[in-house]
Amino acid sequence: MAAAPAxxxxxxxxxxxxxxxxxxxxxxxxxxxxxxxxxxxxxAPIALLLWPGGVRALQVLGLSAGLAxxxxxxxxxxxxxxxxxxxxxxxxxxxxxxLLVHAEDLHDALVAGLGDRVDMRTGVSARLARTxxxxxxxxxxxxxxxxxxxVVAADGADSAxxxxxxxxxxxVAAGATTWQAVIPWYRAPELPPDLxxxxxxxxxxxxxxxxxxxxxxxxxxxxxxxIYWAATGPGAPRPEPAATQLxxxxxxxxxxxxxxxxxxxxxxxxxxxxxxxxxxRPPPERLAxxxxxxxxxxxxxxxxxxxxxxxxxxCLAVEDAATLVSAVHSATPGRSLHAAAxxxxxxxxxxxxxxxxxxxxxxxxxxxxxxNRVQARRRxxxxxxxxxxxxxx
Numbered sequence: 001m002a003a004a005p006a007x008x009x010x011x012x013x014x015x016x017x018x019x020x021x022x023x024x025x026x027x028x029x030x031x032x033x034x035x036x037x038x039x040x041x042x043x044a045p046i047a048l049l050l051w052p053g054g055v056r057a058l059q060v061l062g063l064s065a066g067l068a069x070x071x072x073x074x075x076x077x078x079x080x081x082x083x084x085x086x087x088x089x090x091x092x093x094x095x096x097x098x099l100l101v102h103a104e105d106l107h108d109a110l111v112a113g114l115g116d117r118v119d120m121r122t123g124v125s126a127r128l129a130r131t132x133x134x135x136x137x138x139x140x141x142x143x144x145x146x147x148x149x150x151v152v153a154a155d156g157a158d159s160a161x162x163x164x165x166x167x168x169x170x171x172v173a174a175g176a177t178t179w180q181a182v183i184p185w186y187r188a189p190e191l192p193p194d195l196x197x198x199x200x201x202x203x204x205x206x207x208x209x210x211x212x213x214x215x216x217x218x219x220x221x222x223x224x225x226x227i228y229w230a231a232t233g234p235g236a237p238r239p240e241p242a243a244t245q246l247x248x249x250x251x252x253x254x255x256x257x258x259x260x261x262x263x264x265x266x267x268x269x270x271x272x273x274x275x276x277x278x279x280x281r282p283p284p285e286r287l288a289x290x291x292x293x294x295x296x297x298x299x300x301x302x303x304x305x306x307x308x309x310x311x312x313x314x315c316l317a318v319e320d321a322a323t324l325v326s327a328v329h330s331a332t333p334g335r336s337l338h339a340a341a342x343x344x345x346x347x348x349x350x351x352x353x354x355x356x357x358x359x360x361x362x363x364x365x366x367x368x369x370x371x372n373r374v375q376a377r378r379r380x381x382x383x384x385x386x387x388x389x390x391x392x393x
Contacts, residue, residue: 245269
């Protein structure tokens, strides 16, 4: 009796979600091709927050080995105003705390998880080639065409494939921009114990967060560790060079409580990564669309980019990957795969809607935002939502 043909998948986008999905699909028997627009696999030199739901997703995907070596627990920092006065006192952790990980360390772990099972193609600007009643979905870069039972669009907020699933949806500015940096340990200032812990400070539309990433070694260097900070302010991204942007940040946060000014003074322009906060409007009505016997699905920011007021982007992407792999684990092309994609869509749309609501509430900052109990409750509820996800049974 002839063996059944291998199920095939194309994953477009080698970000956190795309890498996680590609590796896990390959380990569960799919023949996977991963297409990436850049000429090589890389990510920004920033830090990512992994909430407990994201950690659970990495565990079920078989990607959590070694996480303890690259991640740092981030206890509740409370909330302060610029003069240092507590608005919300830190609370003792009653549940697993978020982890902070250097994006390059996590990226390297996910690339290693691909093994030799995934056909990797870089320098490919993919777009959808086939939709509707075709036999199977396919993508093309204008020169080559790849066909598969499953196409996973993990190509970010400006997805070139999303129109086939959610044609009315587009990525739009959320009205704010974030700047992030990791000051490596060999340049990081020595901070007294009362200033070395995580900090979250907010006033008006401005927010500053900082936390240690790893520990300072006796030699003064510690791989990609250091002191991480992220600053958020209203408005569009700045067009000036990084050095000018850094000077602007120093002016914005002048007079804010220690160690904020000290950290900005120790930051060099090459450390800083600027990113506009964006979201999808209207939210996609679908996250999956059948194409003949196959299906195209949206994953990560391609399906639910939300303003990063809670740092949930990476977590949502790996949760997507875990949910998708669970849904299609035993599915075969045709009705079985269509049903699996519908299961994925129901689960992830509900989750994305919930996170989006909390992100918008956190981002609704007025002149005295953060100075009342309402904002404190918003933070608590958003954090509880971020931590609450569990993988499908």
